Amino acid sequence: MKDATDCRAAFEAGTVTLKDTGAIPPATITPPADIDFGDDSSEWAKDGECDDPRFTGPGSAQELVEADRMKDATDCRAAFEAGTVTLKDAAATPAATTPTAADIDFGDDSSEWAKDGECDDPRFTGAGSAQELVEADRMKDATDCRAAFEAGTVTLKETGASQPAATLTPIGEIDFGDDSSNWAKDGECDDPRFTGPGSATTLLDEDRLKDATDCRAAYEAGTVTLKTDAAATPAVSVPVSEINFGNDTSDWANDGECDDPRFTGPGVATTAIDLDIAKDATDCRAAVEAGTATYTGERVASSDAFDYGSDSSKWANDGECDDPRFTGIGTNKKLLGEDMYADATDCKAAVEAGTASVIAVYTPEYAAAAPYDSTGIDFGDNSSNYSNDDECDDPRFIGPGTATTLLDSDRMADANDCKAAYEAGTIMLREDLERGM
Structure with a gap:
């Protein structure tokens, strides 16, 4: 009874107990064998501190977050066995039943x-x-x-009540149609009634019931499902802290709409393309938190989503993207039309590094979402020497539907061509690009 300060502090911290407790009933400690410590997938696993928020004590990290629940097994098991942490709700929480x-x-x-x-x-x-x-x-x-x-x-993940399995339509009850689509038998399902990694990136209503061989094969392989089946499947609820929202490198980032195709709901843009996966973080996080977007799970962008071209430019492999279809700090300051489709390695590396992105109008998905409403745009007249040649010569526009050489003298002077191209989704206003629209 001569070391009161130290012993009181140690007892309150749970690092010592009384040997002769007399009438005091011993504390009930959950045996380690009854605890599911989880795995070591936390960013802070194996750092010598227990980061699982279910535990408390001097062996716990100072800052505990829910995302680390059951994700620091080695540290927490060691700390529990050493007596430096205990389960917060050991008495009230029934032991988890871990499936074998x-x-x-x-x-x-x-x-x-x-x-x-x-x-x-x-x-x-x-x-x-x-x-x-x-x-x-x-x-x-x-x-x-x-x-x-x-x-x-x-x-x-789902050790409690298991999520109901999706009820899939029997294959014998599906009318796959025929193979009259232009894209039939290309290894991808182009019928817009289906969804999944086996579907083409761009789906058009005109291909409904017209890609039978591909869609039947994909359905049998489990890489597509009918959209009606998918809609009937309960969404997987994922905590916001566990969603990788990515960054804001999309052309459409910070426009008030979520443009990431991994999300669905009224807060998501009508046209969401694979190139924007994990590239509209601020908008998508805000939409999820507001309840106007729901995360549908990870998906891999199709390798055929964009044609980077070749390395035929004299500036290829110089560490900068020289293709004028791209924008961002990873592109060269001077972009020439002759380098279009000609700097594949540099541009692909810049996109993957998040320093460049494809200008939306150059993606196949953009044109597939046509027609676009041209109301409100003053296209001018047809006084250009190059009007009515099926190319837009007005330098206010950008895209594959513009002429190679654009002159300021043709500003607002090629109305018919530019209006048709705009509505077809082959050009967009440069000012919209600069505003991030």
């Missing part, structure tokens, strides 16, 4: 990414999961996911 491998239906290995050493099934989370998870791989990577689960590098 025998309790889980892992499915089959029909995913394109099966047996690659990573678990691609989006029902699982942890260090053993692939970075990009898509709904089409649900229950389709059995070997990898079973191995990772048994190794403790993944856990099931």
Whole structure:
């Protein structure tokens, strides 16, 4: 009884207990075997502090966030066994029932990414999961996911009430139509009634029921579903803190609409293209928080979404993007028409680094969303020497529908050509680009 200050502090911190407690009933501590510590997928895992907000004590990190729940297993287990942390609600919280491998239906290995050493099934989370998870791989990577689960590098996200499985229309009840589309038998489903990674990036209503072979194959492979089936499937609720919103490098960033096609809802732009995946962070975060957008899950942009061209420019591979179809700090200050489609490596690298982006009017999705409303634009007259030649010669516009050489003397002097091109989605006003519209 001669070290009161130290002993009181240690007792209050939970690092010492009384040996002879007498009539005081011992504290009930949950045995480690009954605790599901999760995995080590936290950014702060294995740093010597327990970052899981379910625990408290001197072994816990000072700042605890909900996103790290069950994601710092090694540190928290060590701290718990050392007695420097305890479960906050040990008495009131019933022990979690952790499923064993025998309790889980892992499915089959029909995913394109099966047996690659990573678990691609989006029902699982942890260090053993692939970075990009898509709904089409649900229950389709059995070997990898079973191995990772048994190794403790993944856990099931949905250990409570499981989400109802999507009810898919039997293939025998679907009228796939014929193969009369211009895009039939190209390996992608072009019928706009379907959705999923097996669908083409651009879907037109004129291709409805006209790509039977591709769509049947994709449906059987599980890479597309009928949109009516997808709409009937409950959305997966993901905490805002777990969504990677990306950055604001889209041409349409900060315009008050979410332009990222991973989201759906009234706060999302009517035309959302793969090139804007994870590139409209501020707008999309605001829309999700306001309840006007819902995250639908990760998706991979189609490799065919944009044609970068070749490296035939004399300025190719110089570390700057010289193709005038791009904008951003990663582009050269002087962009020449002759370098269009001619600096692929530099431009692709700049886009991936977030220092350049494709000007929207040069994407196939932009033209596919036509017709555009030209009301409010004064196109002028047809006094240009080059009017009515099916190219827009007015230098106020930009896009594949403009002439190669634009002269200031043709400003507002090629009305017919420019109006037609604008409504067809092959040009846009330069001032709209500069304003980020």
